[in-house]
Amino acid sequence: MNTPMPQIKHVILLMLENRSLDNVLGWLYEAENNTPLHVIPEGSAKQYDGLVVGNFSNPYQYQGKTRSYAIHKGLTGNPTNVPDYDPYEEYEHVNNQLFGSAKAWDKKVTPTKSNTPKPANMMQGFFQDYSASWMTWEQTLQILQTYTPKDLPVLHTLARQYAVSDRWFSSVPSQTNPNRAFAHCGSSMGRVVNEHKSSVEQFKWWDRSQRKYVWARNIWNVLDEHKVSWRIYYSSPWPPKALSPLKKQHKGFTHYTFLGDYENLHRFKKMQFFAEAVKANTLDEFVFIEPKWGGGFGGKYGTVQGNDYHPPANVRPGEVLLKNIVDTLKSNSEVWNESLLVITFDEHGGTYDHVPPPWGAPRPDKSEGDGFLFDRYGVRVPTILVSPWIEEGTVFRAPPKQHFDHTSLIATVLKWRGIDPAKSGLGKRVSRAPTFDNVVNRTSPRTDFAELKVATAAKLRPIKVANKTNTKVKIYLGWGNGSRKASVLTVTGKYQRAESAQYNANTDTASHDYWVSVGYWAGPSSDHEPVDRFTGLQWRLLWQGWRHILHHQSMTVKQAAITTKFGGNDVYDRHSKITISNNTHSRVYYHLYSKAEKGGAAGKTLKGYINRGESMVYHSGKDTFRWRYRVIFSTWVGDEVIRGKEKVDGTIDRSWRFFWGAPKVIKRNGSLVINQPKPTVSFQPEGWDIRN
Structure with missing residues (x-):
């Protein structure tokens, strides 16, 4: 058979993690009205099938109301870690994302050919499937947010300068391992x-007949049989020691998962040796690069930072990895002019895409799982081809009535080495898979080089905390997994009335989630409130545990409204007394006036402070005259000062405020209780909410 791409001696495959095409490349050609310079094959649509502002949305249902939310261009929060939580990627959830809606978001959706929704009704379940009770509303909206060329300049530059497919689908509508199995074995068994x-x-x-374990046949077995050199470069051993059944680690994920019995260990090398092979011009014919794994559930449950673009980890290390690989290849012009770099993602990972995956995928074998026959592709993922033999601004697709998926990687590599995919023993989907060798179509290599620049780390607005109450508050800002063991940051402390502080997250050396806890002083006035973390019984937590605060938010502790309640009666005997109780969070300053019942002669005026949680009692029954009593009080709204130094005259010092415009009557045997609920907390900005 004819061997395509004779000018190519090295195919390097980098498979990244968990991003859909729309999520990271949806706005690739927006500035050109989604019109690239070249499309392959000729006669296919002239426009790149990306996003258009205002054209796409997802519904959300809350308390019986359904509202549609537009797909958002750009990011909020920390722009390198969107979304904050890892979206669902399991088969059941992907079905919900593709075929569900706000009306059926909580039901298990199992589509079949007989009930296939029309394409116009598909791709409507991403928002509802992602939402969860532990997220803020702003975090929930992040599933509709998409990266722009400014956010991911390396990925976008490579896609524009070389070739990208807008019709490449993951092999299975599910998660990592089944899709990587299709990329290596042609089936997930x-x-x-x-x-x-x-x-x-x-x-x-x-295998009972052989009485031994049988490994799935894969592309490396086929290449060995045809004496094609190959190598896998990996970043870290696998599995993690804590998860290894035999406490034994292999040379990377691919080695352990698909080649666990492979004994020729020189085929596996750490990633740092890739540059040495390029420099020495000893690069193998087929090279597979395994990134450093990242991910984690996100938020308070923790994030693992890798360089594979896996949400919710930071995407900048992935950009750095891409730049380093391309720059390394370009450092040796002979290697660069003989190489094809393929960049793809294993699955969409629950991130939004607007193109419905097609049915009619060739079944690789007779396998089925959970009622799924492997006759439907997964969600679109980015696939970029980089080589000096490719025209700038190319968008490529499969021939009519065919579709690219990860088995096209196997088929193209095998054909390139003169191996018939139909005779490879890797299943029917590989044998029928379209190949992309026609994209490498220049007659001479390009000499222009695309300059790759990683985006500057986003400048995060400081996290601000402010005390707007009339008492001291304790604010603890920490990062970590949401437990009380979180590292405590420098804004931690007792903040007086009207004080504020801020923490600059730009100084962090790593990406963190931030958590806040607030307490307020509810005990009597004292110069010596305990400073240890809420150990004093008079400190009250506003909530149990920690609450999430976003990188760009501010938090204000607000004073709750003061209310008053009069009680008692006008019984006048030697036991009569007037009680004024202070149940607020600060001192109050009272005036108690007496006035004769008849004649209006003025009696006496009592003044004084009532500390938090305390009361004053005036024994009115001891008065020698029958008086009428009136009361007025002031609350302290100024800055905290040493007790006893506040101005006494409430009419002079502006930090004291009369609660009423004039004194009010209090009964001879009466009471006045001044109440104030615990402070409240608000976060700004709050984000958009269907409940508003």
Whole structure:
């Protein structure tokens, strides 16, 4: 058979993690009205199938109301960590994202050919599937947010300068391991989801007739049989020691998962040796690069930082990895002019895409799982081809009535080395998979080089905290996993009335989630409130545990409204007394006036402070005359000062405020209780909310 791409001696495949095409490349050609310079094949649509402002949305249902929210261009929060939580990627959730809606978001959706929704009704379940009770509303909206060329300049530059497919689908509408199995083996052997949440599994099974484990046949077995050199470069051993069944680590995820019995270990090298091979011009024919794994559930549950673009981790390390690989290849012009770099993502990872995956995928074998026959593709993912033999501004697709998926990687590599995919033993989907060798179509290599620049780390607005109450508050700002063991930052402390502080997250050396806890002083006035974390019984927590605060938010502790309640009666005997109780969070300053019942002669005026949680009692029954009593009080709204130094005259010092415009009557045997609920907290900005 004819071997395509004779000018190419090295194919380098980098498979990244969990991003849809719209999520990271939806705005690639927006400035050109989604019109690239070249499309392949000729006769296919002239426009890049990206996003258009205002054209796409997802519904959300809350308390019986349904509202539509537009797909958002750009990001909020920390722009390198969107979304803050890892979206769902399991088969059931992907079905919900594709075929669900706000009306059926909580039901298990199992589509079949007989009930296939029309494409116009698909792709409507991402928003509802992502939302969860532990997220803020602003975090929930992040599933509709998309990266722009400014956010991911390396990925966008490579896609524009070389070739990108807007019709490349993941192989399975599910998660990592089944899709990587299709990329290496042409089938997932009936596995629809990862067998374990840790992703630690091996594609082998027990063969009774042979009385041994049999591993799934893969592309490296085929290349070995045809004496094609190959190598896998990995970043870290796998599995993590804590998760390894035998406490034994292999040379990367791919080695353990698909080549666990492969004994020729020189085929596996750490990533730092990739640059040495390029420099020495000893790069193998087929090279597979395994990134450093990242991810985690996100938020208070923790995030693992890798360089694979996996949400919710920071995407900048992924940009750095891409730049380093391309710059390394370009550093040796001979290697660069003989190389094809393929960049793809294993699955969409729950992130939004607007193109419905097609049905009619060739079944690789007779396997099925969870009722799924592997006859439907997964969600679109970015696939970029980089080579000096590719025209700038190219968008490529499969021939009519065919679709690219990860088995096209196998088919193209095998054809390039003169191996018939139909005879490879890697299943029917590989044998029928379209190839992309026609994209490498220049007659001479390009000499222009696209300059790759990683986006400058976003400047985060400081996290601000402010005390607007009439008492001291304790504010603890920490990062970590949401437990009380979170590292405490410098804004921690007792903040007096009207004080504020801020923390500059730009000084962090790593990406963190931030958490806040607030307490207020509810005990009597004292110069010696305990400073240790809420150990004093008079400190009250506003909430149990920690609350999430976003990188760009401010938090204000607000004073609750003061209310008053009069009680008692006008019984006048030697036991009569007037009681004034202070149940607010600060001192009050009272005036108690007496006036004769008849004649209006003025009696006496009592003045004084009542500390927090205390009362004053005046024994009116001891008065020698029958008086009428009136009362007025002031609250302190100024800055905290040493007790006893506040101005006494409430009419002079502006930091004292009369609660009423004039004194009010209090009964001879009466009471006045001055109440104030605990402070409240507000976060700004709050984000958009369907409940508003």
